Amino acid sequence: MKEKGLLIVLSGPSGVGKGTVRKAIFSREDVKFDYSISMTTRKPREGEVDGVDYFFKSREEFEQLIQEGKLLEYAEFVGNYYGTPVDYVRETLDAGTDIFLEIEVEGARQVREKFPEGLFIFLAPPSLSELHSRIIGRGTETDEVIRGRMEQARKEIDMMDLYDYVVENDEVERACSRIQSIVEAEHCRRERVQHRYQIMLELEGEQ
Numbered sequence: 001m002k003e004k005g006l007l008i009v010l011s012g013p014s015g016v017g018k019g020t021v022r023k024a025i026f027s028r029e030d031v032k033f034d035y036s037i038s039m040t041t042r043k044p045r046e047g048e049v050d051g052v053d054y055f056f057k058s059r060e061e062f063e064q065l066i067q068e069g070k071l072l073e074y075a076e077f078v079g080n081y082y083g084t085p086v087d088y089v090r091e092t093l094d095a096g097t098d099i100f101l102e103i104e105v106e107g108a109r110q111v112r113e114k115f116p117e118g119l120f121i122f123l124a125p126p127s128l129s130e131l132h133s134r135i136i137g138r139g140t141e142t143d144e145v146i147r148g149r150m151e152q153a154r155k156e157i158d159m160m161d162l163y164d165y166v167v168e169n170d171e172v173e174r175a176c177s178r179i180q181s182i183v184e185a186e187h188c189r190r191e192r193v194q195h196r197y198q199i200m201l202e203l204e205g206e207q
């Protein structure tokens with residue numbers, strides 16, 4: 001039977017650099033995993049493209065998707081819905097390809113319940129003041145939204161111990177390399193477990 005792909009979840013507070021790090025990882029030539037494009041009811045930012053950055057939906061459309069069980073997880077984050085289409089994730093994993101989700105903390109908690117065998121990585125800021133500077137520096141949110149996201153960030157940072165790994169995003173390329181190393185190490189660990197299991201089966205067969 002074909003081995004399933006690895007589900008990789010990158011989470012962390014808004015503005016820490018998840019999107020920046022994810023794009024930098026996917027621009028590397030040796031990357032073999034796929035990216036799950038999320039659904040959202042947020043309005044597109046300048047330059048964002050439907051079907052590339054997100055699938056942009058109305059609230060009615062999003063609620064319909066929830067009703068139909070089309071989302072692996074979803075959360076309402078500072079006034080908008082965000083969610084992961086379940087079919088694409090399952091098909092990719094079944095095809096033996098790793099899939100990468102970049103989602104907020106409540107969604108990550110839901111994914112953990114459904115896929116405890118996934119790899120959960122928390123991207124942490126060097127400090128709260130640096131997080132604040134980054135989110136302001138991006139220049140995409142109003143002051144009110146920034147306040148909401150910073151408030152949320154304090155709660156999210158409190159949950160980082162629930163993750164398999166915490167990676168500091170001090171410098172983008174360094175954070176990418178750390179994440180890639182973690183994924184490689186996880187693959188090696190799984191191969192060892194699988195190998196051990198096969199040997200145990202052989203031993204049992206001999207008895």
Ligand SMILES: Nc1ncnc2c1ncn2[C@@H]1O[C@H](COP(=O)(O)OP(=O)(O)OP(=O)(O)O)[C@@H](O)[C@H]1O
Nearest residue numbers: 014015016017018019020134137138169170171172
């Ligand atoms: N290591 C870094 N050092 C300095 N600035 C960074 C670093 N990583 C990201 N940034 C900057 O921080 C800002 C926020 O980054 P980004 O949009 O990737 O965050 P995010 O976690 O994806 O945010 P959100 O969750 O709101 O989508 C951007 O302006 C980005 O250029």
Ligand SMILES: Nc1nc2c(ncn2[C@@H]2O[C@H](COP(=O)(O)O)[C@@H](O)[C@H]2O)c(=O)[nH]1
Nearest residue numbers: 014038039074075082083084102103104107
């Ligand atoms: N629970 C989910 N969270 C998601 C998903 N896709 C993105 N996100 C997170 O939402 C916030 C805000 O994103 P922004 O693009 O408006 O800045 C951020 O933390 C994203 O990581 C998802 O499918 N599910």
